[in-house]
Amino acid sequence: MKSKTIRFWENVEENPPKSYKEFFEEERKFLLKHIPQNCILLDVGCGDGRNLGFFSSICKKVFGIDNDKYSIKKSKEIACTLKNVEVTLEDAEKTHFNDKTFDIIAIIGTFCNLGKTKQKVLLEMKRVLKDNGFLIITIYNENALKERLKIYNKYNFKKFVHKGNGTIIINNIISEQFSKEQIGEILNTAGFKIIDIFKGSIFYLIKSKKRLN
Numbered sequence: 557m558k559s560k561t562i563r564f565w566e567n568v569e570e571n572p573p574k575s576y577k578e579f580f581e582e583e584r585k586f587l588l589k590h591i592p593q594n595c596i597l598l599d600v601g602c603g604d605g606r607n608l609g610f611f612s613s614i615c616k617k618v619f620g621i622d623n624d625k626y627s628i629k630k631s632k633e634i635a636c637t638l639k640n641v642e643v644t645l646e647d648a649e650k651t652h653f654n655d656k657t658f659d660i661i662a663i664i665g666t667f668c669n670l671g672k673t674k675q676k677v678l679l680e681m682k683r684v685l686k687d688n689g690f691l692i693i694t695i696y697n698e699n700a701l702k703e704r705l706k707i708y709n710k711y712n713f714k715k716f717v718h719k720g721n722g723t724i725i726i727n728n729i730i731s732e733q734f735s736k737e738q739i740g741e742i743l744n745t746a747g748f749k750i751i752d753i754f755k756g757s758i759f760y761l762i763k764s765k766k767r768l769n
């Protein structure tokens with residue numbers, strides 16, 4: 557069955573409103589600025605493979621993971637046209653990768669859907685990230701709620717529940733937004749520190765690295 561998260565995301569990708577268009581455009585610029593040539597990159601929650609071709613053009617090797625079968629089917633259709641991309645169906649909480657494999661880990665749009673598993677996922681990412689590697693996360697910011705609600709209404713997610721503080725549950729899937737302080741604290745708890753952060757109208761783009769003790 558087609559996953560509800562990715563179906564929603566595909567709708568937004570196809571016809572983004574101004575706020576989301578800015579999000580996607582700034583995201584690309586940020587990624588281009590921060591991803592070094594010839595690196596090994598992990599795309600966490602690669603979805604329908606929106607970024608795989610882009611990552612493939614910069615990196616030596618790209619791995620994409622998603623825990624949703626439909627997403628992986630779509631991503632595989634893209635990956636099989638690219639020489640340096642592999643995608644696998646697996647959960648970011650526990651992956652098959654060896655310790656310190658990646659130069660860059662990119663969690664693009666996916667972090668907002670992790671709910672209570674955030675710390676477990678971040679600790680797994682810390683394990684598979686090289687000590688001199690970078691974790692790049694893109695998330696909704698504290699001002700995103702109005703634009704998010706417009707989108708949820710537009711695509712007829714009539715059953716979404718707003719739990720307060722920008723936390724929305726749609727068909728049992730959580731979607732959150734964060735202030736700079738909140739995301740800083742979450743990353744800090746998992747042993748990461750923010751080294752660059754860009755604030756857009758509805759989003760933050762964040763580059764962080766491991767705190768080495």
Ligand SMILES: C[S@@+](CC[C@H](N)C(=O)[O-])C[C@H]1O[C@@H](n2cnc3c(N)ncnc32)[C@H](O)[C@@H]1O
Nearest residue numbers: 601602603606622623624627647648664665666
């Ligand atoms: C909002 S979509 C973003 C997709 C893609 N990164 C993009 O920007 O177009 C979130 C994706 O993360 C996946 N996902 C959510 N939680 C996950 C987890 N714990 N492990 C792996 N994938 C996950 C979902 O299945 C979905 O495809």
